[in-house]
Amino acid sequence: MxxxxxxxxxxxxxxxxxxxxxxxxxxxxxxxxxxxxxxxxxxxxxxxxxxxxxxxxxxxxxxxxxxxxxxxxxxxxxxxxxxxxxxxxxxxxxxxxxxxxxxxxxxxxxxxxxxxxxxxxxxxPLAGLTAWQGLVKAGKIQAGQRVLITAAAGGVGHLAVQIAAAFGAETTASASAAKHDRLREWGAVETLDYASEPADAKGARFDLIFDAFGGETTEALLPALVPGGTIVSLRDPSAGTRERAEAEGKTLRRIGVRPNGEQLAELARLGAEGKLTxxxxxxxxxxxxxxxxxxxxxxxxxxxxxxxx
Ligand SMILES: NC(=O)c1ccc[n+]([C@@H]2O[C@H](COP(=O)([O-])OP(=O)(O)OC[C@H]3O[C@@H](n4cnc5c(N)ncnc54)[C@H](OP(=O)(O)O)[C@@H]3O)[C@@H](O)[C@H]2O)c1
Structure with missing residues (x-):
């Protein structure tokens, strides 16, 4: 070989x-x-x-x-x-x-x-399991929730937008402006250009934020999350972000993807139903x-x- x-x-x-x-x-x-x-x-x-x-x-x-x-x-x-x-x-x-x-x-x-x-x-597999483990397992996504997904046109993000839509969430997706048409095709009801529109421009309105960029961007997203909401980050957030989230009554979860055949089968099922491309x-x-x-x-x-x- x-x-x-x-x-x-x-x-x-x-x-x-x-x-x-x-x-x-x-x-x-x-x-x-x-x-x-x-x-x-x-x-x-x-x-x-x-x-x-x-x-x-x-x-x-x-x-x-x-x-x-x-x-x-x-x-x-x-x-x-x-x-x-x-x-x-x-x-x-x-x-x-x-x-x-x-x-x-x-x-x-x-x-x-x-x-x-x-x-x-x-x-x-890696991007899809990350999206599944972030939205479904750590984020406990529910139908009707207002969900924000960042880096939404990347490997992880474009699958996360489709998974959120399949769960019936009302999804806002953030990416650079040239990619916004694709975000809507995948099921986003609203798009944000993170370079010019702060996520909290319309106040704290998201029940769940999946920060697929992660790391240093996570803290700036906290004001867009409702108290009681959950933010999932893919990279270590800046020092103090977790404490700030706790003080505001918000949950921060930093996830690390792991192999899981059963969850891959769930992704495959969405693919077979035409909900994940x-x-x-x-x-x-x-x-x-x-x-x-x-x-x-x-x-x-x-x-x-x-x-x-
Ligand atoms: N913790 C884990 O288990 C896990 C698993 C998978 C991935 N990750 C990490 O998650 C990140 C995303 O992975 P990926 O596979 O989706 O990567 P990717 O395909 O390279 O996509 C990342 C996207 O981020 C966007 N971006 C760049 N700068 C940004 C900024 N300052 N703010 C917001 N978005 C920005 C870019 O698109 P635009 O700027 O054009 O919108 C880019 O397409 C990577 O850092 C990766 O290492 C972690």
Whole structure:
């Protein structure tokens, strides 16, 4: 099989395409012939050596994969060879996602719905699980709630807007102005340009805020949240944000995504019902993984960037 490997951390030039033996699926695992693998910002953090838990060198970055089960290990086999599957196995441990073959725990995969190509399915796992775990699990989203989603045209955000719409929320989505038509297509009833319109311009009106940019932006969103409301952030907020939220009677949750096959199946169900359509901005050959990561960082695309092994 082919895979991307790096023997040092650093810039995109550390990523090398190499040949390697196919992985062997252990008990409870599936061997997947990867048709598409998507890129997430965290892949770049691993490549650069900036993620707190790094595997030993050499390692292969990447978690999001979609393809077809080629073989199964011993034990229960929920997916027969030939089944189309998608997932983000093992995160944040090494999974070897930028590769033409991957061995993955079957419990961390789900069947790909007919409605999605493999390229679209590869765009879903990490971003989609983050949106699901943020909105549904941490945020306990309810029909009729007023929900604000930031970075709403990015990998996580564009899936979050569609999930919120599927739950019957009244969604305001924030992104740079050129992307606003897409936000409405995904189900946002209102759009905000974060560069010119503060989220609290119309007062504290959101029951739930999903801050898909996260980190330093979270504190400035607090005034837009009603007392008793919840704000979910994807990166560590500035010092003092949590205390301020508590003092205002608001809940702040900082989440870290984890693999979950059952939740992937929920996302697949939304896909089959036509309520969740992954957006792929561009594909690159696996050999151009470094250029693809740089493009994701610099072009600020709508949706996801996908590698084809
Ligand atoms: N905690 C977790 O488990 C977890 C999981 C997944 C992702 N993340 C993190 O969440 C973030 C989003 O991930 P992603 O995959 O959606 O990334 P992405 O596809 O690169 O999208 C991020 C979007 O943020 C927008 N943006 C840039 N600067 C902004 C600002 N100052 N304020 C608001 N929006 C801004 C950009 O669009 P426009 O500016 O054009 O609107 C960009 O498209 C990344 O930092 C990622 O590492 C964390």
């Amino acid at each position: 082919r895979k991307i490997s790096q023997s040092a951390t650093g810039g995109p030039e550390v990523l090398e395409l190499i040949e390697a033996p196919d992985p062997v699926p252990a008990t409870g695992e599936a061997l997947v012939a990867v048709a598409a693998a998507s890129i997430n910002p965290v892949d770049i953090a691993f490549r650069e050596g900036l993620f707190p838990m790094l595997p030993d060198l050499p390692f292969t970055v990447g978690w999001d994969v979609a393809g077809t089960v080629a073989a199964v290990g011993e034990g229960e086999a929920p997916f027969a060879p030939g089944t189309r599957v998608f997932g983000m196995p093992r995160f944040p441990k090494e999974a070897g996602g930028y590769a033409s073959m991957i061995a993955a725990p079957a419990a961390e995969l789900a069947a790909t719905p007919e409605a999605w190509s493999d390229v679209q399915a590869a765009a879903v 992954p957006e792929v901005a561009r594909t690159f050959p696996l050999a151009e993984a470094g250029a693809a990561q740089t493009w994701l960082k610099e072009a600020r695309p709508v949706g996801k960037v996908v590698l084809i092994p």
